Structure formats: C-alpha cells, structure tokens
Amino acid sequence: MYCFTHKKLILLSVSLFAAVAGAAQGKKQPISQPLVSHIYTADPSAHVFNGRIYIYPSHDIESGIKQDDNGSHFDMKDYHILSMDSPTGKVTDHGVALDIKNISWAGRQLWAPDAAYKNGTYYLYFPVKDKQDIFRIGVATSKKPEGPFKAESKPIDGSFSIDPCVFKDTDGSYYMYYGGIWGGQLQRWASGSYDANAKLRTANEEALLPKVAKMSNNMLSFAEAPKDVKLVDENGKTFLEGNNDKRFFEAAWVHNYNGKYYFSYSTGDTHFICYGIGDSPYGPFTYKGVVLKPVEGWTNHHSIVEFKGKWYLFYHDVQLSGQTHLRNIKVAELKYNPDGTIVTVDAYK
Template sequence: MFVMAYISPLEPTATTRSSIQLWLIFLTKIFVLNHIMGFAMSRPTQTSLINNQHDQIIPDYTTSEAGNPFIEGWYADPDTEIYDSIYWVYPTASYSYEQQTYLDAFSSPDLIKWTKHRNILTTDNVSWAVNAMWAPAPIYRNGKYFLYFGANDIMEDAPEGVVGGIGVAVADKPEGPYVDAIGEPLIGEYHNGAQPIDQDVFIDDVDGQAYIYYGGHSHANVAKLNEDMISIGTFDDGTQFKEITPENYVEGSQMIKRNGIYYFMWSEGVWTGPDYSVSYAMSDTPLGPFKRVAKILEQDDSVARSSGHHGVINIPGTDIWYIVYHRRPLSETDDNHRVLAYDRMYFNEDGTIAPVTMLVKDNFANGEMFNWKTYGGDWFVVDHKLNAAESIGARAFLDTNFADLVFDATISNITGDSGDAGLVFRATDLSTGADEFKGYYAGISPAGVVFLGKADSGTWTSIYEAGIDIFSDVQYRIRITAVGSKISVFVDDLDNAKIVVTDESFTRGATGVGVRYGGATFDSVSVAKP
C-alpha cells in the first residue's frame, strides 16, 4: 500500500503542524501494520530467522544442527569474534606441546559451513616463542586485528633467561597473517600466582576501556590494556594486575556482558579428566568481585568427555547465545584428541545461566559427516543428506553411548527388492564388521514392514514386525524411544507406536544408521535423553 502526501515547503502554521503530525501517526500505523503482517506471513523456521534490517540470516539453532564437532581435526581452547557479519573461531591446535607451533582459524557466514585459514600465526613469526602456542584471543580496535596468545608454557620457577607467557600479534585482516607486535611477551611473569596463559580480551561498552583477563594454576588476574592494545595500563591505585580468582578457578578465562551484567567465566577441574567443566560468576563491574554462581557445562558420558575451555558467541541484535568449547570424543584415549563443538546457551529470567545440554544432531547441511564412523558399504553426503550405496550390509555410527534415548531420523530412497534401512541403538563391538555388532536395529522395508530385531555378534533375532503404508518416493520419519527395557518404534505417526516391546538384552551403546541388502538416504538425525 502506498500513501502520498504533499507538505508545503513554507513555514508551517499551527494547523499545518497538526496535519503533519496526523500524517506521521497514520504512516507509522501503516508501517507497523505492514511489519506485523509481513512477520506473520514469513514466520521464522526452527533453524533461522531473517534480520529485516540487514537481510541476513540469523542463526537460531539449538546446537550445531549440522553436527558436532563442527569442524574437522584436533583442536581445543576456542575463542570467538564476529567481524563484518562473519563468525570467527580461533582455537589451539591440539597436539603435543612440541607440535603446537602454529594457530589456525575458521570462519563462517552462518555457523554451518566453515572455511579453514591455515597458519595465521606460527612460531616463525614470534622470535621468543618455541612451542605450546595456546588459546588465541581475538579482538579488533583502531583499524587493526589483534590476537593474544600464550606460548612456551612458562613455569613460576623457570630458570633465569627462560621466556614465555602471553604475547600479542597484529594483522590487517582477520585471517592474518599475524606478526608479533612487540617482540616479547606482553605478560611474561607470574603475578598473584597466576600463570600467564588462557587470556581473554574484553572492551567495555561503557567507557571503551579494554581489559585482559587471564590465568592458570588456579589464579586469575585482570589488567587494563592501553589504547594501543599492546601495553599494560595502570589502575587508579597504581597497580597493574588485580587478582579476581573465584572459587574453583583453574584456567580458561572468559568475559561477556549482558544487560549491564558482567559474566566472568572459566574452566575448572583437570583438562584431561572427567571433572573438566565451565563455571561462571556475575558482577556489576568489570573488576568484580566475582563470586561463583554455578557450573553450566560438564561432560556427558552419553556424548563426550572433558568439556571446557570455551568462547561465547552472541548473535548481534539478538539474545541468541552459543557456547563454543572443546571436548574429547568418547572413543578417544589420547589426551590431545579434542574437538570443537557448540551448543545453545540460555539465560534464566533472573539473569543466571541455565545448564548447557550437549545435544546430538546432524542434518548434514555442511556437507560433511565429521562425527561418524562407518563399517562396511560406501557412505557419502549429497544435497545435505547422508547416503548409503547399495550393499549387503553397512552401518554408520555416531560416537555416542546412550542408555535411555529418543532417537529420530528420516529415511528415504530405500532400494533393493529385499532390502531395508533403519536405526541402530545400544550398539557395542562395532569394529568387527558391518553385520557383526551387538545391539538393536529397527528397520523399514519397501515391502511395507517395520521391524525390530537384535544382532549379537552375527546372530540375528527378530523381535517384532508390523505393517506400514507404502508410497512411492516416500520419506519416513522414524523414532525410537528406549527407556529401560521398554522399546517403542514409531513411523510417521509419533503419537502411536507401531511396535512396543520389552527386551533387556542390551542396556547402552552407540547410535547409528544402517542398510541391509540395499541402500538408502538419511537426514535429520537427532539423539537425546528422554
């Protein structure tokens, strides 16, 4: 609808001013009505919202919907930034100290598809750094991109002449190359017992003051950064480093701000152990005091172990928050085999942070299958779907270990005259071959049958089967719920189960998908606790 009005260019009288005001009110109502109607006609999907101001897709996910880890490779200690509407993640290369001589970065326009930027900073660019290049912290100021990093794992009792600590590098682009800005550590000594590692840099929107939060060995400090961002400032009392150590602090400082509240976050526990986790404190000032509120992220024996050392992403202009962190896959025994993941972080009405749930999903929108291990057959992702080529038997498993679960997926394009495709759960002994495992399998055949059976090292036992409606080119929504010994199988109708049985053969194990004597396509995989 278009409304046109002519307003005299002459000095307005009281009457014309009143007319102008009426026209402005009318036009405002029209704009609001059009905005409401437009919003109603294009409601947001589960996975994205449209930012009308900038015509950008706002990532509104429950987790990394395309799967965690969201990038390939061994990485840890991620920190994040948003530069020109592009999301950036800067992690540690998770190998032995001697191999940690470089830093990579990853960028994405949508938190789904990521581009790898190799060797943005290496020890070749830092004269005093030898190894153990850790936990980069990015920030932008004064037309430059700064990257703060730890190097050399310096100890408090280090011999004279041994150099290490927190350095600062600078670049003209987010992807670098970065070069050492000052030729020596920015913070190269212990202050208040804090090892100079695991820094986060924060610029307060109140006065533009930049702060660096850091610390290992169970002590945390805060210091001011001068305007140049490459030198340490001084507090009003003449000191440069203030201790802010909260209860249970170990390492991994992180500062965020929401609704005027400062949230100091950190990792506690041992980085190799089951107690590694993330906790936080709240304060009205950037200097604290910081009293521990709660733990919000910890390992889940069904999903991953040793979850911690994180960064945070707040989608601009929204209250959508993500925690980006590292964790160790369940099947990995090497301490350095850590991967990057992110999950949604929610705030309660009182401003506290709700515990984070590590969700398991994969819609293959990134065209990858990073967290899957295959046994038999030929597996590949095409058009955001996982495909199993025709074979006698093939399985693809997530690195999970669920007992009670709700397991969802869609299955389509089932091929083979006598073939079937379905979901595998509570599975163990996976490495012995495609058909040689222990666990349950719920499948669908093109002949119009849904069935539940169990495999026990090559021995197949049918438990129950039922009929389903068959359509050409159909996509089936299949759900498994398993709580204790009760197992239910749903197909399309998620209110009424096709199969309900009691069986106690297997209590927990991996989840996956599979085919027998045919092929199929899988999508929208989700595994959760009931």
C-alpha cells in the same frame, strides 16, 4: 583456505563409526557435531567481526610427547583461524595465521589464544613458553580478522601464565583476563615473581585467583599492574583449593549480558565450566553455577558470544579422536533464565 581431502573423509568416517557404536552400546550422544574434522582444534575463542563469526582456536597435533600433568603433550606449533556466516553455516579454514617459528622469543607450546579489534587492527593474543620455558603472553597484529598475523618482538611486559581473554567493555575499554594452574604455571607466580619450585595450594588454602589488567590504548601492553579477579561465594568469601568444583583452574572468559559482567572459567580437574556475575569488569564475581557439564576428554575450554540476537557456547570435546590432546570444537545455543542466570548445558543426551 581448506578444501575437502581424503584426510577429512577418514576423520568423518571415524566420527560416524563412533556415533553408531556409541548408540549401539547405549552411550550418550553429543548434542553437537565437530565444526571441522580435517584438523584437530580446541579452546575456541569466538568473536563477531564484520557480521561474521571468527573462531580463534588451538590447533592440536600429535607430537609424540609423553603425557604428563604439565601438559607437555599439548605441543601446538601454529594457529588456524576459522570463520562461518552463521553458527550452522559452512566453516572456512583460513590456513596458518601464525607459526611458532615466526615468534622470535618463543620456545614451545602455543596454547589457547584470543583476539580483539580496535581502530582498523586485529590483535591475536597468545600464550607460549619462552626460551626459558616460562609461559608469557604475546600479541600479533593484522589488518584482517583471519590474518596472517605478525608477532611483536617480545611478550607483553608483566604477562605470565596462559589463556588470555580480551574483553571490550561498553565504554570502549579493553581488559585482559588470564591464568591457569598446574601446567599453566600460575602457582609459580604466587609470590609475585617466578618460582619454578612453587607448590600448588593445599585443600585448606585459598585457591589461586585469575588475573586482570586493563589494556593500554595501543593494545600491545598493560596499562596497569595485573590484579586478582575475586571469585566469591554467596557470602562474599573466596573459594578454598578444596572447593575444586567451583574454584578457578583455567580458561577465563568474560561477556556482558543485560548490564552485568559474566566471568566464566574451567574448574580443571573436576571438568566444569562455571561462572559468576559481577557489576564491574574487575569483579568481584559471585558464583552462580555451571555453564557446561563435563565433556569427553580431560580439558574443558569455552567462549560465549552473541550473534543476531541469540547466544552461543563454543566448546570442545574429543569425539573424533578419543584422545585428550586431540580435540574438536563445537557450538551449542546458550539460554538464560528470566533472572539472568544461565541454563546449564549438557553436551550429551
């Protein structure tokens, strides 16, 4: 677990200085402050286990790798799991839960994870490039929500790309949603098999769709071949790549509200978190609008969770560092309109 250190004091001082400087320049101020500042964190997958909020984020580090469109500078090496007894409570860092050196098949880049619980076991799902530099999705297990986790000896058969989200339906079934274009390599699987030279879709082509697969009973494999997640407009038509303020880019998340399924995601290069609503975990999901407006930094990645009758949006920006690859996680209350649509969140005021 984490104790207060000189490093944390430095990061807090940087944050306070930036806030004061921003206010002096008339810059918009954030509605929420970073949940932790002793390490850089991103892509927060939040869950409630045993009456406590557990957050499974990426752990950003400075690796010295030059920035590129494939995200090579996001060179994460391990995961730290965080927990809190309420959205405004003290945050505990439980230390390293899984290190890339303990994943036998991994090559590099531990990206955004997620977690699930079933029958006394906690499952940590993670994307990492294998030794051929292809993103696969692995799984590790623990008897405690904070870990440490032990990785399986190989990735999930049939898995690829990034950003796993594992959703538990009301009937006890579990589904994994995943995928991400550009650095997430989803475009390289468009033909059904991996093609390192595959191109991105052009503006007038149908946008690439995220994937979904029902999980097997042991939570270690897919029970079926992955399917496309249909994300459609009000006329039931899928988006073109040119509709990049609405089409899927990465960061899938699914939650259930009042009997409906909400599929939310990042639009990537236009920096929105958008969402659609459907009647089945498989979709189709009809686009309804924006969950979160663009944040400071290039990426946008979130999770949505209910806690004691209220809903919360976990997200990240770059308030502490001002650098794209060194992010910090935050939380804000999420509200719904009477018709079930989400009240759009602006992370700044």
